[in-house]
Amino acid sequence: MASTKHAVAPRDQLLRTASRLFYTEGINGVGVERILQEAGVTRTTMYRHFDGKEALVVAYLEHEDARMKELWDSGLAKAVSPQHKLELAIEGIAFDAADRHTLGCPFIKAAGEFPDPRSAVRQVVTRHRAWFHDDLRAMLAEAGREDVELKAEALAMLRDSLLIGSFLDDKDSARRTFVRTARWIAGLS
Secondary structure: OOOOOOOOOHHHHHHHHHHHHHHHHOOOOOOHHHHHHHHOOOHHHHHHHOOOHHHHHHHHHHHHHHHHHHHHHHHHOOOOOHHHHHHHHHHHHHHHHHHOOOOOOHHHHHHHHOOOOOOHHHHHHHHHHHHHHHHHHHHHHHOOOOOHHHHHHHHHHHHHHHHHHHHHOOHHHHHHHHHHHHHHHOOOO
16 A cells, blocks of 8 residues: 655644744744745745744744643643652653753743743743643642642742753753652652
8 A cells, every 4th residue: 555645734834844943943043034945835825824933933832832731731641649640740841851852941942032021922931831830839739738839939940950951961960850859849759
């Protein structure tokens, strides 16, 4: 039986290409012409789907947000108890830094390139981070932990540090430090 190749819709091809380039080379370091050339689409096609580069950046981050939430929820659905859910969350974060986000956090990187908190890009970053903090608080509360707000903030900050440390330093050492410290914060050690 012959294999059939499914054509990727131009919008999806544009978003895939932009996402790869934005993450690996930086948003401001990649021009629209390069994205169009590598995606094999025209400027007209881009403007049919996106108002401009910033709208493409927003779509990239929204796609990343949706994908991360899907992976997060899928991994945590395997939990058999609130304690286990915290363990799975910590392991999932560690895995993400070592496997998917080896060049750092796409949201932190985008925030560094779009410093205005009122920009559409920063609004996506803010929503993503609020979701993550809220989910951590809920897990900690479900597991009966005290000082949920403080612990959620500490775990979120530790995750940020892991993503940066895994990129800049030894990723195995960063992983070990993250897991050990996160387990302590979450009351799992």
